[in-house]
Amino acid sequence: MQVSVENVGKLERKLTVKFPAERFESQVTARIAEMGRTIRLKGFRPGKVPTTVIQQRFGAQVRGEVLSDLIGSTLREAVEQENLRPIANPSIDTTGQPENGEIAYTATFEIMPEFPEIDVAGLEITRPTAEVTDADIEKMIETLRQQRRxxxxxxxxxxxxxxxxxxxxxxxxxxxxxxxxxxxxxxxxxxxxxxxxxxxxxxxxxxxxxxxxxxxxxxxxxxxxxxxxxxxxxxxxxxxxxxxLPTVDAEFAKLFGVVDGDLATFQKEVRANLERELKATLMARLKGEVAEKLANAHPELDVPNLMVQSEARGLAAGSVPRGQQPPPQLVEAAVPMARKRVIAGLLMGEIARKQSLTLERKRLAEQLAAIASTYEEPEKVVELYNSDPQLMSGLQNRVMEDQVAEWVAEHAKTTTQTLSFDEVMRPVGA
The missing domain is CATH 3.10.50.40 (Chitinase A; domain 3)
Incomplete structure (x- = not known):
C-alpha cells in the first residue's frame, strides 16, 4: 500500500492511497465463492449455483461492496500510519478501476489542529455556589399555587x-x-x-x-x-x-404526584426538584465560564471550518421557526460566536485527552437519573437512552465536559462566588 499526503489548507488534507489490484480481485473471488456455498437461487440446488451465474447476477454488487470495505480498511491504516486525526468522514474520490496493477483513491478531510500548551494555572475562574433555602421552597410552592389558581x-x-x-x-x-x-x-x-x-x-x-x-x-x-x-x-x-389560590393541603399535594397527599413528602420533592435545577445551572455556569476563559486565552487557534459552519448553523437555527432553514446571512453572522465555541470545545477535549480523564460512570448514571426524573415514566427514558447510541453519546459528552470544567476550576485561579438561588437561576445579563 502506497500513501501520500498533500496539505490543501491549514487543516485540510488530501490523502492519496494506492493498493494492489490483486488484493481487490482476490477478495472479490473469495466473496463470490462464499456466496456460491450459501446462496439459494430458483432452479439450482443449494451450494451448486455456478460461479458464472453468481458473477452475472451479483458481480457488480460484490465488487462495489469489496471496494468500499477495502477503502475503509486501507484508509484507517493510512490515517494511523501518517498520524492524522480526521474530524469527520472524508470525501472519497476514485474510479475503482485498476491502473498499472493498482487501485487508487483520494480522501479529503479536515484534521484536528496542533494544540498549544494549555496552561490553565493562570486562568481566573469565578465559580458560583448556592443552596436551596426554606424560603426558596416556600416561594416555589407559592408559584405552584399561582399556576393552579x-x-x-x-x-x-x-x-x-x-x-x-x-x-x-x-x-x-x-x-x-x-x-x-x-x-x-x-x-x-x-x-x-x-x-x-x-x-x-x-x-x-x-x-x-x-x-x-x-x-x-x-x-x-x-x-x-x-x-x-x-x-x-x-x-x-x-x-x-x-x-x-388553592390551599396547600393534601389535595394540592396530590396534584403534583404525591399519592398520599403528605405535605412533608411534597415539600421534600419540591426541594429535590429545586436542588436538581440548581445543581445543573451551577454546572452550566461553571462550564460556560471555563469555556469562555479557555477560548479567550487561545483566540488564534486554527479550527476546522466544517465544525465552525455546523455550529454556526445550529446557532442560527435558534433564531428561526422550528423546521425552517436559517438564511445564509444569519449563519454568517453566527460564525464568530461559533468559532469561539468550537475553540472552547476542542480545548476542553484536548485537556481531557492530555490529562487522561475518563468518563465517571457514577456521574453518568446520576445525570441520566436526573433527566429521567423529570418525566412521568422515568424508567422508559433510561431505557431510551440505553438503546439509542446517539442520545447516550451526547449525554456522555456533556458529562465529560462537566468533568473537564471541574478539573480546570481545581487547577486555575478560582474564586468562589456565593449567590442566592434566585441569582443563580436568573438568566445571565438579566
Missing amino acids: SFEAVERASADGDFVMFEYAAQAGDYRFPAEGLERAGSVLGSGTLFKALDEALTGRKADESFNAEIAFPADFHNENLAGKTAQVEFKVIKVQEAH
Whole structure:
C-alpha cells in the first residue's frame, strides 16, 4: 500500500492511497465463492449455483461492496500510519478501476489542529455556589399555587391580580386596529402580559363599562403600526374575575404526584426538584465560564471550518421557526460566536485527552437519573437512552465536559462566588 499526503489548507488534507489490484480481485473471488456455498437461487440446488451465474447476477454488487470495505480498511491504516486525526468522514474520490496493477483513491478531510500548551494555572475562574433555602421552597410552592389558581367573576372594580377580559379599538392617525369592530383580549392585571399603560387604563373598571383613553404604545409593541405611537383607544370591559389560590393541603399535594397527599413528602420533592435545577445551572455556569476563559486565552487557534459552519448553523437555527432553514446571512453572522465555541470545545477535549480523564460512570448514571426524573415514566427514558447510541453519546459528552470544567476550576485561579438561588437561576445579563 502506497500513501501520500498533500496539505490543501491549514487543516485540510488530501490523502492519496494506492493498493494492489490483486488484493481487490482476490477478495472479490473469495466473496463470490462464499456466496456460491450459501446462496439459494430458483432452479439450482443449494451450494451448486455456478460461479458464472453468481458473477452475472451479483458481480457488480460484490465488487462495489469489496471496494468500499477495502477503502475503509486501507484508509484507517493510512490515517494511523501518517498520524492524522480526521474530524469527520472524508470525501472519497476514485474510479475503482485498476491502473498499472493498482487501485487508487483520494480522501479529503479536515484534521484536528496542533494544540498549544494549555496552561490553565493562570486562568481566573469565578465559580458560583448556592443552596436551596426554606424560603426558596416556600416561594416555589407559592408559584405552584399561582399556576393552579382559579378565577371567579366579581361586580367590583378591577384591581391588581384580577383577570380582565375586554374589547378595544386603537386609532393612531389614519390607522385603526382592528379595521372594523373591536378586538377582544384578556390579561391578569400586574402580570406583565400587558404593558403598564394598558394595565393602568383597565384598573378600577367594572364589567360592562365602556370608556376611551389615550394610550402610549411601547416601541417594541407587536403591531408595528402602533409601536412607539400614542393612540386613542376605545375600551369595553367584558368581565372582571378575582383570583382564588388553592390551599396547600393534601389535595394540592396530590396534584403534583404525591399519592398520599403528605405535605412533608411534597415539600421534600419540591426541594429535590429545586436542588436538581440548581445543581445543573451551577454546572452550566461553571462550564460556560471555563469555556469562555479557555477560548479567550487561545483566540488564534486554527479550527476546522466544517465544525465552525455546523455550529454556526445550529446557532442560527435558534433564531428561526422550528423546521425552517436559517438564511445564509444569519449563519454568517453566527460564525464568530461559533468559532469561539468550537475553540472552547476542542480545548476542553484536548485537556481531557492530555490529562487522561475518563468518563465517571457514577456521574453518568446520576445525570441520566436526573433527566429521567423529570418525566412521568422515568424508567422508559433510561431505557431510551440505553438503546439509542446517539442520545447516550451526547449525554456522555456533556458529562465529560462537566468533568473537564471541574478539573480546570481545581487547577486555575478560582474564586468562589456565593449567590442566592434566585441569582443563580436568573438568566445571565438579566
